Amino acid sequence: xxxxHRKDLLGLAELNRAEIESIINTAVPMKDILTRDIKKVxxxxxxxxxxxxxxxxxxxxxSFELAGKYLSADTVNLAVSTSSVQKxxxxxxxxxxxxxxxxxxMVMRHSMSGAPHYVARNTKMxxxxxxxxxxxxxxxxxxxxxxxxxxxxxxxxxxxxxLGDIQHSRVARSNIAGLSKFGxxxxxxxxxxxxxxxxxxxxxxxxYNIEEALDGADVINVLRLQLERQKKGLFPSVPEYAENFGxxxxxxxxxxxxxxxxxxxxxxxxxxxxxxVADSAFSVINExxxxxxxxxxxxxxxxxxxxxx
Ligand code: CP
Numbered sequence: 555x556x557x558x559h560r561k562d563l564l565g566l567a568e569l570n571r572a573e574i575e576s577i578i579n580t581a582v583p584m585k586d587i588l589t590r591d592i593k594k595v596x597x598x599x600x601x602x603x604x605x606x607x608x609x610x611x612x613x614x615x616x617s618f619e620l621a622g623k624y625l626s627a628d629t630v631n632l633a634v635s636t637s638s639v640q641k642x643x644x645x646x647x648x649x650x651x652x653x654x655x656x657x658x659x660m661v662m663r664h665s666m667s668g669a670p671h672y673v674a675r676n677t678k679m680x681x682x683x684x685x686x687x688x689x690x691x692x693x694x695x696x697x698x699x700x701x702x703x704x705x706x707x708x709x710x711x712x713x714x715x716x717l718g719d720i721q722h723s724r725v726a727r728s729n730i731a732g733l734s735k736f737g738x739x740x741x742x743x744x745x746x747x748x749x750x751x752x753x754x755x756x757x758x759x760x761x762y763n764i765e766e767a768l769d770g771a772d773v774i775n776v777l778r779l780q781l782e783r784q785k786k787g788l789f790p791s792v793p794e795y796a797e798n799f800g801x802x803x804x805x806x807x808x809x810x811x812x813x814x815x816x817x818x819x820x821x822x823x824x825x826x827x828x829x830x831v832a833d834s835a836f837s838v839i840n841e842x843x844x845x846x847x848x849x850x851x852x853x854x855x856x857x858x859x860x861x862x863x
Pocket of ligand 1: 610611612613614615685694818819820
């Protein structure tokens with residue numbers, strides 16, 4: 555059982571293949587609960603989940619909150635922008651305060667890489683990393699893997715292209731860490747100024763030409779151009795980025811006929827992905843969001859439900 559010997563979920567690099575499979579397998583019956591008229595089971599009655607997001611979020615925070623509610627946990631959100639963090643309270647003191655109120659699991663997003671690791675070392679609560687800086691977004695990696703396996707029937711040996719702003723992407727790093735354990739050929743392509751120098755050491759295959767990267771792809775995971783994290787001068791202009799690296803119909807036709815298009819959201823339509831591609835039959839972008847709830851239900855259940863005892 556994955557979380558018998560692990561207190562926290564901080565990244566996918568530290569999980570082995572069997573552990574990832576166990577989480578994804580547990581998410582399958584969780585997704586069934588989402589299709590019911592009454593989306594509620596008592597698995598986590600009496601447990602407390604607290605989401606603490608120092609960075610904005612729509613999908614991740616809401617889906618963790620719903621995942622907890624569907625499993626009957628009490629869920630609470632610390633609204634950082636209106637909290638005592640604004641009066642200068644330290645991260646350590648904030649975390650201790652949440653812990654001593656009886657929280658079982660804390661779901662945390664922070665702009666600093668390593669912040670959830672620091673918190674995990676300083677609390678008895680279980681900690682889930684909901685995204686730390688450029689470093690990791692393990693639950694996004696898991697929901698992407700779930701979405702691919704659901705459609706393709708397997709992850710083994712697939713050609714998965716990660717397209718765009720790799721440098722600033724914790725989603726890319728978590729996908730590379732997870733997919734490479736399943737023998738996937740993970741291809742990365744994007745502007746050289748948005749490509750980490752050590753990307754091949756992480757297990758990805760770097761391409762310099764977008765058409766070559768897309769040739770025969772089973773999956774294309776398009777990344778958001780993270781304009782808020784960019785220093786000026788990393789690419790000439792947004793229209794030129796779209797021209798050179800945007801996923802459009804012409805480029806999509808280079809991939810396999812049954813290619814899947816993923817995007818973690820939020821999308822810059824017309825920049826990294828053309829609207830007609832995002833809304834096409836190849837796109838699983840909305841299903842990724844639903845699968846995100848199932849994956850987060852699975853994680854909460856495995857970490858603080860009966861299965862963890
Ligand atoms: N994919 C993702 O992390 O989205 P949010 O920033 O909306 O949570």
